[in-house]
Amino acid sequence: MNQSNSPAEKAAQPSEQGAAPKTGPGPNVVQAPSAKTSLRPPARPAGIRTRHVLIALSFVIWVILPVVVSGGYLYTVARDQYASHVGFSVRTEEIGSAIELLGGITELSGSSSSDTDILYEFIQSPQIVRAVHDQLDMARIYQRSGDPVFTLGDDTRIEALLSYWQRMVKIFYDRSSGLVEIRVLAFEPQDARAVAEVVFAESSNMINQLSAIARADAMRYAEEELARAEDRLKVSNRSLTSFRNRTQIVDPAADVQGQMGLLNSLSAQMAEAQIELELLLDNANESDPRVNQANRKIAAIQKLINEERSAFGGASGVSGVQQYSELIEEYQALELERQFAEKSYLSALAARDVALAEAQRQSRYLATHISPTLAETAEYPQRELLLLMISGFLLLSWSVLVMVYYSLRDRR
Template sequence: MAGQQQIKEHDLNQINSPAEQGTKPPEKGAAPETRPGPNVVQAPSAKTSFPPPARPAGMRRRHVVLAISFALWVVLPVVLSGLYLYTIARDQYASHVGFSVRTEEIGSAIELLGGITELSGSSSSDTDILYEFIQSPQIVRAVHEQLDMARIYQRPGDPVFTLGEDTRIEALLSYWDRMVKIFYDRSSGLVEIRVLAFEPQDARAVAEVVFTESSNMINQLSAIARADAMRYAEEELARAEDRLKISNRSLTSFRNRTQIVDPSADVQGQMGLLNSLNAQMAEAQIELELLLDNANQSDPRVNQANRKIAAIQKLIDEERSAFGGASGLSGVTQYSELIEEYQALELERQFAEKSYLSALAARDVAMAEAQRQSRYLATHISPTLAETAEYPRRVLLMLMISGFLLLSWSIMVMIYYSLRDRR
């Protein structure tokens, strides 16, 4: 233990030796220099210099510019907008009207006796057409002609919410889109219209005109649909009638040319005559055979029987030759050719007659369907008369204006600081 303690003291003397540390030993009479230990913080001397203290924060020029820009970009427009909305802007009254397109199908006489009448839902195609019609120049022109939109919507001193001096159809249509809003539910087919005006009576009058013109449009669509259905049926009937007339004329021409009404019937008649002659021939031959049993060839009765048989055979030969051809204006024509031509003409006539009957029935059905189906406009909200001005919504407009201006000002400030930090 004593040896280890001497070794530690020797090591400490070497570490603290001034020669080993590169420092001069203290002179005689001078106080020995003391060095701090490794864990001792040396206090600064009086000669150590400190940085100057920070100056107190103050308003700089960019801060003033930002404050001025905020006042000019946000505060001033908001104040001016509020003054305009609450002192200059005219009150607006809303009138609402709601309707849907319905199709009524009236049954036949038997169904009517049973009290059956079918009411179908709204037609989406008709409602889509009506939706576009309410936003079209046609209805704007109709409202302007009936009510004078300049009288209703022009007000002095309010250039933002009122109609300007320009009353051309383009300007009226642009203003119409602002004052008339359409709400269309495609799932149910219900349409609701909101009309704004500066007087409640004017708003309701405009809504009534919109409903009337919309009803007229639906009636026109119904009339056009009925006219189209009837026109197609009439055209088809006319074509079938012309085809039947042509086939009848062809058949009449064939009969006039061949002097045969019906070759098939004519052949049947000739076959009946030929069968009768064959029967007479058989009977005459039997009589001759019986006569020869009791008389000789010189008997006058035998000669008479032979002449009878010869006459019958001549007629049979003539009738048989008639089956091979018939005398006409153009010479001898084969009966088979006549029958083939007649059958083709008769078949065409039958087809034409059936087509005519089908077209006639289709025309009757189209006429009945046109009378059964009827489109009309069913109202579920009649044009309302407002008692309180709901528009313009000043609080909402103020919030929207303030939010937009504040957002735009914040974006410009961020852009300014990002550019400033890059320099």
């Protein structure tokens, strides 16, 4: 058999042998590729470049150095701070009457959320800062040399004091229970407790002022209503007195009853006189003196009846001819107004008495559950926590900047 191959077949034979290993009963043998096959050059070993040095340097400048400086300041320069705690709540006490106490329907005490909200804002206001500064001198308490971060600066105007006050005094307010707890920081434990005591005293004064204002408002409204009712009663009494002086009649209804009784009596006398006259005429003539006397008696009684009827139909002392019916109508209107005014006055007087009793029964006060404490150990500033927060913030910001740098670099 001819063993000669063409040059092309010879060139293809090594690659075929390299691609398919020889199979057989012996072990598999993989033939190495031919030296003529092309290979990629190996990657060069990674080296430290300029950007790596700059990133490491930025980490030192941005993170390590500030953390070291902050730690050195916190542990060597920052002054120790002592905390004083005071806790209280606003209570409203209502002492009921004896009947209410026996019935068990009175509420002896309760919390007032609206007053607590007012107190919460008051403790953060310039008013209490000025009160503390006037009583204790905040510059003496909070100004220290060598610690410009945690101490009060040279500016002692009310705006600067208020800003520093909000750093050193923290309020914790539980709206569900109405409990308020205040933490006061100072560089001496006695100063911290003194500030806490002033805060509690001023808060108590504010609650007392709110109570006084509420009582004054309630009493003022009741007094104003009573004054209006009293003026109305005076006007109605003066109108009724003027009517009586003008008509010379105290009570037209009673006067009518009196005149009606007199007319009835005269009418009865008239009837008797006429009966007597008729009896005389049966036994005597008209020239009899007894008949003349009976006629004169009848005439006199008739004259009285006419006069009384004339007085009943009109009265002197008033403008024009005013009938009794008009007088009675006017009198009834004046009397009705007087009765209404009197009832209004009695109601206003009772309301004033009730307001006075309520003002005396209700009392707002501060109930302390934590008296101002005196610290023995400086718990602030919390150096470990502050240093951890500073480190975390610096590391996070540095990482973000590095990621932004590599993102911009990869896009180029």
